[in-house]
Amino acid sequence: MKAQAIRFDQTGDASVLRYTDIDIPEPGPGEVRLRHSAVGVNFIDTYHRSGLYAVPLPSGIGQEAAGVIEALGEGVTEFKVGDRAAYAGGPIGSYSSHRNIAAARLVPVPDAVPDEIAAGTLLRGMTAQYLLKRTFKVESGMTVLIHAAAGGVGQIATQWARALGAKVIGTVGSAAKAKLVAPFCDHVIDYTQGNFAEQVRTLTDGKGVPVVYDGVGAATFNGSIDSLALRGMLVSFGNASGPVPPFSPALLSQKGSLFLTRPTLGHYTATREELLATAADYFSVVANGTVKAEVHQRYALADAAKAHRDLEGRNTTGSIILLP
Ligand SMILES: NC(=O)c1ccc[n+]([C@@H]2O[C@H](COP(=O)([O-])OP(=O)(O)OC[C@H]3O[C@@H](n4cnc5c(N)ncnc54)[C@H](OP(=O)(O)O)[C@@H]3O)[C@@H](O)[C@H]2O)c1
Missing domain, CATH: 3.40.50.720 (NAD(P)-binding Rossmann-like Domain)
Structure with missing residues (x-):
């Protein structure tokens, strides 16, 4: 199927990001196709784009999104079509309307957490979880x-x-x-x-x-x-x-x-159990109101470059999402 995505062919400032059509094959074994309802923009995306953290080029960009599962690849049993799910921490390629992704990377999104909050704050929320509770235990x-x-x-x-x-x-x-x-x-x-x-x-x-x-x-x-x-x-x-x-x-x-x-999030969510537990702990403090996670900036997917300029220019607060 046809989808839309942001990609870049060379590293550089935000102007290297381009909005384009992409082809998505049927999901492979262990994968699902997720229709993104919102996509998170994180500072790490600017490091990938600028070359501070090297990625093979040409490349998609973005590590976080939430949406609805549209199709299942062979062997996926943990999710079904129509389930809401989110992911954070890669693999790169979330700045897109749809994508195929390993079901093992997804976490279920509780009813109490809207897609925009899951997409815009799961990566940051899981980061806060491991920093405060595991890297150094705040008491x-x-x-x-x-x-x-x-x-x-x-x-x-x-x-x-x-x-x-x-x-x-x-x-x-x-x-x-x-x-x-x-x-x-x-x-x-x-x-x-x-x-x-x-x-x-x-x-x-x-x-x-x-x-x-x-x-x-x-x-x-x-x-x-x-x-x-x-x-x-x-x-x-x-x-x-x-x-x-x-x-x-x-x-x-x-x-x-x-x-x-x-530290880095991937090393604190390295196993399926750690990923699920970290996400569940974060979603629980959102759902019970302990943490008011706020999305303060919304951009069309096609305007990802503007989102990067605002984030790098210290012009954002709270979290940021792109809407496909
Ligand atoms: N290691 C991990 O696992 C992990 C996971 C997630 C995020 N992170 C890191 O956590 C940090 C925050 O991420 P975030 O996505 O939530 O971003 P963010 O905090 O929303 O944005 C970065 C903030 O850094 C401050 N800043 C200070 N000097 C800056 C400069 N020269 N240029 C730009 N910003 C500057 C700005 O706030 P003021 O204007 O108030 O100074 C800016 O708003 C980033 O460094 C990110 O890479 C690490």
Whole structure:
């Protein structure tokens, strides 16, 4: 069948993305054909497009979507035609109206979670789940620092960390974003105005925080290190401002016997059981209202390049979807 998709032939800025017709064969063994009702746009898509993370070219793009199953390949028993399902974390190619995908990559979407929320927030929500509960276990009474609190991961992680009983210090890049996240944070710091690490020290009686969740990368790395308490952990999970430059492990010793990890969602959802459990945990906090996951930007699929420009230009808050 004919479908529509965004593809790119060479890496570069958002202008390399082109909207085109594609042919989709019948789903193969273990696959289903999913009609996408909404597609998530994530920062990692910009890394694939720019070449920061290499993908074989020409390529589709996008790692997340939700929709309805239209056809089943041989041997698929876990889903049936008409089921709602979503996926996050690849394989690449979600910026499309339809696609074939291995049923093993899909998770069921509960009735209480609309397609737009599943498509726009599953990847970020599962990321918040593993970061807060498994990479470093956030516990009641801790103070945690979460960068880019107004962003997609940031808004989910701040609310969830608070629900776990933590005090949350969130950083943002503008006064408008500070206002937006004030309800989700105990303290908000605009890191474009002065030294955020000094402010974190002041807020923690000089001690620093036991964990920093840093998806900003190069621009915040040193400040994140300086915000940590003795034996604290820097969870460096993204590069929105560029990748962290190489550094000597001796820095971790000098700054307080610190821990550093650079985790990725795929390694925390590596088995079918982990994927289902991570998605179910995230969907449960959405369904019961603990986390208000919001899609703040909607674009036509054909306007994916504009979505990328807005995301990279720091002009988005919360999550972003494309509508095929
Ligand atoms: N490792 C994983 O498993 C995993 C999974 C999902 C996401 N991530 C990472 O998590 C981070 C957040 O992802 P997201 O999709 O939810 O994006 P996002 O937070 O909605 O957008 C990125 C935000 O980063 C901040 N930022 C600071 N400096 C920036 C710069 N120079 N250029 C652009 N943005 C800058 C901006 O907020 P302010 O204007 O407030 O500074 C911007 O809104 C990304 O680094 C992403 O790669 C990692």
